[in-house]
Amino acid sequence: MTNPANGLEPLFNAPTRLQITAFLSGVAEAEFAVLRDMAGVSDSVLSKQLSALSDVGLVELRKSKLDGRQRTWAALTRKGRKSFAAHVAALQQLVQMAARAAE
Amino acid sequence: MTNPANGLEPLFNAPTRLQITAFLSGVAEAEFAVLRDMAGVSDSVLSKQLSALSDVGLVELRKSKLDGRQRTWAALTRKGRKSFAAHVAALQQLVQMAARAAE
DNA sequence: CTATTCACTTTCCAATATGGAAAGTCATAT
DNA sequence: ATATGACTTTCCATATTGGAAAGTGAATAG
Numbered sequence: 001m002t003n004p005a006n007g008l009e010p011l012f013n014a015p016t017r018l019q020i021t022a023f024l025s026g027v028a029e030a031e032f033a034v035l036r037d038m039a040g041v042s043d044s045v046l047s048k049q050l051s052a053l054s055d056v057g058l059v060e061l062r063k064s065k066l067d068g069r070q071r072t073w074a075a076l077t078r079k080g081r082k083s084f085a086a087h088v089a090a091l092q093q094l095v096q097m098a099a100r101a102a103e
Numbered sequence: 104m105t106n107p108a109n110g111l112e113p114l115f116n117a118p119t120r121l122q123i124t125a126f127l128s129g130v131a132e133a134e135f136a137v138l139r140d141m142a143g144v145s146d147s148v149l150s151k152q153l154s155a156l157s158d159v160g161l162v163e164l165r166k167s168k169l170d171g172r173q174r175t176w177a178a179l180t181r182k183g184r185k186s187f188a189a190h191v192a193a194l195q196q197l198v199q200m201a202a203r204a205a206e
Numbered sequence: 207c208t209a210t211t212c213a214c215t216t217t218c219c220a221a222t223a224t225g226g227a228a229a230g231t232c233a234t235a236t
Numbered sequence: 237a238t239a240t241g242a243c244t245t246t247c248c249a250t251a252t253t254g255g256a257a258a259g260t261g262a263a264t265a266g
Contacts, residue, residue, distance in 0.1 A: 006118065006122070008118055013116055013117065013118055014116070014223080014224075015109065015111055015113075015116055016224080016225090018197065019109070019197060022197040022198055025198075032242075032243070033242085041224095041225075041226090042225070042226055042227085043226095043242080043243060043244085044225080044226065044227080044228090044243090044244075044245080044246095045224075045225055045226070046243090047243060047244055047245085048224090048225090048244085048245090049224095051244085063243095065233095065234095068233090068234060068235080069233080069234070069235095069240090069241060069242065070232085070233065070234085070241085070242065070243080071242075071243090072242075072243065088198050091194060094121065094122060094125040095125055095128075095191050117252080117253075119253080119254090135213075135214070136213085144253095144254075144255090145254075145255055145256085146213080146214060146215085147214090147215075147216080147217095147254080147255065147256080147257090148253075148254055148255070149214095150213095150214060150215055150216085151215085151216090151253090151254090152253090154215085166214095168262095171262090171263065171264080172211095172212060172213065172262080172263070172264095173212085173213065173214080173261085173262065173263085174213075174214090175213075175214065
């Protein structure tokens with residue numbers, strides 16, 4: 001009921017969120033500004049995408065102070081890591097199914 | 104000018120077209136009905152997606168007769184195979200970048 | 207030889223999605 | 237008291253995706 005039977009997580013199809021997630025999967029957590037710059041989007045867009053991921057429990061947002069100013073840090077939750085791994089596996093299956101048939 | 108700098112082919116982001124393309128990458132060509140059923144979409148949707156891929160030269164459509172009735176066959180062009188390979192490579196890069204950073 | 211049927215194509219319409227700009231929030235810093 | 241910084245929300249405009257329905261052209265059926 002969650003995924004479209006092919007194992008792909010809908011939220012990970014959009015390139016921006018895929019990039020964000022892939023990046024997060026490689027680190028413990030990342031700063032808002034770092035994510036925004038690596039994804040090449042505006043503040044508002046990143047904010048909305050992170051909220052979307054957070055709303056479904058794939059990402060956890062933590063607010064903390066750095067240099068007296070409030071900063072936001074994002075991290076994949078355990079669920080987020082699992083979901084991303086499943087997504088990647090599904091992608092690989094698609095590709096490998098193809099590669100196998102091509103022999 | 105073609106791709107969004109990350110190597111991903113925009114047309115391959117949508118799951119439906121990714122599935123169609125992955126499938127086609129594994130075979131010489133496929134029948135319209137086979138693709139429609141494997142992708143789980145309606146005639147109109149498959150027709151439009153194939154046209155979209157064909158419009159930019161990623162897929163070639165061939166009309167031929169089988170049992171007296173006209174059938175449509177789809178095949179990836181050389182450009183389509185290259186583009187798909189690049190897309191897959193870009194996906195793997197995203198994931199591997201992540202995996203490497205996670206060590 | 208007109209009527210159907212088959213195999214798509216196109217057109218018509220929602221429903222979403224995506225993105226930036228602008229305005230809004232809420233702590234500091236001045 | 238005002239201005240900043242760091243996001244958040246709201247407002248829009250555009251684009252995508254998908255199905256239903258109507259349309260097309262070739263090939264039977266009657």
